[in-house]
Amino acid sequence: MNPWRDMRGLPRDLWILAAAILVNRIGSMAVPFLSLYLTRHLGHDVGVAGLMLATYGAGALCGATIAGRLCDRIGPGRILFGSMLGSGLLLLVYPLLRSVPALAVVTFALAATAEAFRPASLVVVTALAPRERRKPAYAFARLAGNLGMSIGPPVGGLLSELWYPSLFIVEGMTSLLAALLIFASPLRQRSQGLQMEDVPPSVAKLAVARDPVLLALLLGVLLTGMIFFQFDSTLPLYLVRHLDMPGYSFGALITVNTLLIVVVELPLNSATAHWRHAWALGLGAILLGGGFGALALAEGPFSLVMSVTLWTFGEMILTPAATAAIAERAPEGRVGEYMGLHSTTTGLAFMLGPSAGLLVLNRFGPGVLWPCALAVGVVAALIFGTATARLPSPKAAEG
Secondary structure (H helix, E strand, C coil), rough: CCHHHHHHCCCCCHHHHHHHHHHHCCCCCCCCCHHHHHHHCCCCHHHHHHHHHHHHHHHHHHHHHHHHHHHHHHHHHHHHHHHHHHHHHHHHHHHCCHHHHHHHHHHHHHHHCCCCCHHHHHHHHHHHHHHCCCCCCHHHHHHHHHHHCCCCCHHHHHHHHHCHHHHHHHHHHHHHHHHHHHHCCCCHHHCCCCCCCCHHHHHHCCCCCCCCHHHHHHHHHHEEEEEHHHHCHHHHHHHHHCCCCCHHHHHHHHHHHHHHHHHHHHHHHHHHCCCHHHHHHHHHHHHHHHHHEEEEEECCHHHHHHHHHHHHHHHHHHHHHHHHHCCCCCCCCCCHHHHHHHHHHHHHHHHHHHHHHHHHHHHHHHHHHHHHHHHHHHHHHHHHHHHHHHCHHHHHHHH
16 A cells, blocks of 8 residues: 555645745744754853743643643634644744843743644544544655655755854744645535544543543653754754854754654555554654664764754654554543643643753763653653553444
């Protein structure tokens, strides 16, 4: 079976969503270079950079939580449009700011609006894809984003060498272009309720706090997210300060990550769509932690590329599997809420991971930071495996 050919049968709305994600992600360069912008261009210390990254995480947490519930009430299409419009305008304002309070306020607002896009897009994908094809469908949406990311960070690396504020101007314009695309399409009016008929009856009426499998999944997402978000916080500082590499080297490594995703993720998830959640989540967490852990041994470009390759495979396996597993726990009419919880947990990971990583890097150095990433990945794998050991594979559930 050709997984690329299978994508031709996807609904039109999903293709429109992918196009909007692609346009937006082509301009994704502000947040990955935020720590360097704050320290090198504005002259703030590393503590301020950590504070702003934590503030962004807090805004993302709030935005995702509210957006998830609003998706169930007014529909994901309106959330998608509002997210791109609001974040585009805020990005254009960002280079005008200098003081820490002003940066904190706008960073929070930017995160809340930009990250509202995530649960809304997940709701659309979940609604349109049958259960046995959700992993490839999530991978398809990620493919669009990462195809854009293969362009954005390298361009951002070059722009950062010329004029840092241009990063925010370019991303703001692409966000507004994505908003225009959504506004001009039927996707903006999408508000139909979601019918999750494959939810087990024993789960359908459970409150979130009383579903141990869901809570374990969210904890695993939190831990692996804290590892993953080292890529745009401690990793660029590690490259520049500890390995004495130029600023554009970070963009080059992210290009390796995104190109691997563009080429491999969709076929990989089509081939592993039948895997039990325990296998996919456990392996993905170990590869993710191991890839970042291997940075402790990195000495040059080759070892860095090998490290990125390892954690990228973990990311490609883990992310669609975790999204699919959480979606399967969502009762009827509450998919937005559950996707909001998923995105909120990711925002919490962004809030905690970079600040914790920067703290460890500054106090103890990379020799402690990267082995800690490996240890956290192993713990997450054990949590995922224990929580989902008895859940059926997608094909078994369909049967």
